[in-house]
Amino acid sequence: MDLNKVQVAALRLMQSDARFLYTLVDIHKNAENITSNYIMMCQPYIGIFVDGAEQWCKKVGLVPPSFTAEEKVYYTALRQGHKLFEKKYLDYSKMLNEKFKESDKYYYDKRTTIEKILGYYNVGTDLCNGEFCGNTIICALHTPIKTIGNEQVGNMIKGMSVIAGKLSAYLGCTENLPYKYNDCLNVTYKDFHFYKDCPLKVRTSLGFELFTILCIVNYVTVFIEKYFIEEIPQKFKFAYLQYYYLCDFIKEFSVANNIGIGLNSSLKNRGIRNCLAHYGLGQFLSEDDVIEDDVLKGLTYKAFGMDYNSTKEHLFEYLRELTEQIKYMIF
Numbered sequence: 001m002d003l004n005k006v007q008v009a010a011l012r013l014m015q016s017d018a019r020f021l022y023t024l025v026d027i028h029k030n031a032e033n034i035t036s037n038y039i040m041m042c043q044p045y046i047g048i049f050v051d052g053a054e055q056w057c058k059k060v061g062l063v064p065p066s067f068t069a070e071e072k073v074y075y076t077a078l079r080q081g082h083k084l085f086e087k088k089y090l091d092y093s094k095m096l097n098e099k100f101k102e103s104d105k106y107y108y109d110k111r112t113t114i115e116k117i118l119g120y121y122n123v124g125t126d127l128c129n130g131e132f133c134g135n136t137i138i139c140a141l142h143t144p145i146k147t148i149g150n151e152q153v154g155n156m157i158k159g160m161s162v163i164a165g166k167l168s169a170y171l172g173c174t175e176n177l178p179y180k181y182n183d184c185l186n187v188t189y190k191d192f193h194f195y196k197d198c199p200l201k202v203r204t205s206l207g208f209e210l211f212t213i214l215c216i217v218n219y220v221t222v223f224i225e226k227y228f229i230e231e232i233p234q235k236f237k238f239a240y241l242q243y244y245y246l247c248d249f250i251k252e253f254s255v256a257n258n259i260g261i262g263l264n265s266s267l268k269n270r271g272i273r274n275c276l277a278h279y280g281l282g283q284f285l286s287e288d289d290v291i292e293d294d295v296l297k298g299l300t301y302k303a304f305g306m307d308y309n310s311t312k313e314h315l316f317e318y319l320r321e322l323t324e325q326i327k328y329m330i331f
Contacts, residue, residue: 005287007060009297010279014056015171016233017049021164022173023228027181034227036126036189040139041219045238047078048277050164053171056279065166074160077144082277084141084216085245089252096212097205099140099148100194106149121191123198125215126223129186132199132215133223137208180229187227202330206257213253214326217242221319233295236312237276243319244273250322261325264318267311272303 003011024039024046054075057064067075084092104122111120126134140147147153195203200211220238228235247265254261271284276299284302291298300311 003060005290006282006285009285009290009292010056010281011171013233013281013297014049014053014279015173017053018168018171018173019176019179020232020234021046021049021168023178023181025165026178031181031183033183033185034187036187037124037134037136037139038126038187038219038223038227040142041126041134041223043078043139043142044081045234045241046164047075047080048082048241050167051075051079052277052279053167057170064170065163067163071160071163074144075164078142080144081142082241083245085213085242085249087249089249089256092249093205093209095141096137096209099137100208103137103140103148104194119193119197121193123194124189124191127186127188127190128218128223128226131218131222132211133218134215135212138212138215179232181227182229185227187223200330207330209253210326210330213246214323214330217246217319217323221316221323225316231295231309236296236300236308236315239312239315239319240267240276241273243315244268244270246319246322259329261322261329263322267304267315267318269303272299275299 024042027034028039054064054067084095087095100123107120107122124136125132136148143153143157145153145156150156192198194200194208200207202210217239220235220242224238225235243263246263247268250261250263253259275281275284281297281299285298289298289302291301294301295308300306300308304311306314
């Protein structure tokens with residue numbers, strides 16, 4: 001099948017996401033210095049790839065692997081995890097705190113004798129070079145099946161991952177080596193009892209809400225950025241999708257809690273967001289706009305009049321300014 005220049009660009013970005021998923025498998029099998037929740041933190045982005053690539057392939061007349069009805073529902077729901085900050089602040093707060101209470105009750109009910117004396121853990125956290133980059137409550141929120149206390153969750157997710165592997169193979173993920181990654185980083189995890197024994201000085205639901213924003217942003221600006229050596233599209237893509245929704249969310253969050261945090265929203269652009277979330281480059285780029293050797297195929301030039309590296313530098317600067325404000329408040 002003949003694809004036009006814009007469709008080829010979209011296919012290349014899709015194939016890059018397939019290669020990224022292939023790299024996650026390689027990390028799981030071969031990396032020695034990572035044993036925590038980093039793949040679970042990536043679930044929404046995997047959902048974006050699987051759901052979006054399957055739909056795109058069908059639209060252009062390709063024949064991707066067939067999904068069962070259950071797999072289709074699962075990945076449609078999984079991709080929604082990246083829209084956590086599209087929710088109204090009160091909805092976000094309710095969801096997060098309900099999932100936290102579920103975790104707390106589960107670990108409280110299963111305390112050992114020693115834990116009844118010394119205390120118990122109810123939240124696991126991930127750190128990369130000392131920065132918090134994930135926690136188990138976020139992972140539970142991201143996943144459209146029950147995770148806390150579910151002994152079968154690993155097998156269930158593994159079963160659902162088979163079709164993702166087939167789709168990645170269909171898109172040629174093994175035609176290149178996995179992306180290079182740095183297995184020498186200080187990647188660790190630590191369990192805490194929120195709020196009695198945790199790193200926060202703001203030991204309230206507000207503190208945990210801010211902590212969760214910090215973890216989600218750091219996952220892309222610290223872990224993905226530093227762990228993957230090459231300049232891959234996912235560094236910008238994952239960061240931008242969080243940034244896009246945080247622009248409005250942070251304003252509402254700040255007003256609702258009477259706190260003075262902010263996020264520079266000058267890069268907010270719905271067109272590039274749609275391209276990154278749905279591979280719909282044809283609605284944004286003309287064939288003359290495509291830059292084949294550019295990391296994002298010319299998307300940043302079209303959206304912002306800037307090259308990829310300059311745009312990414314601004315994007316990460318704005319997100320890091322936000323995380324510094326949060327860290328000042330909660331630590």
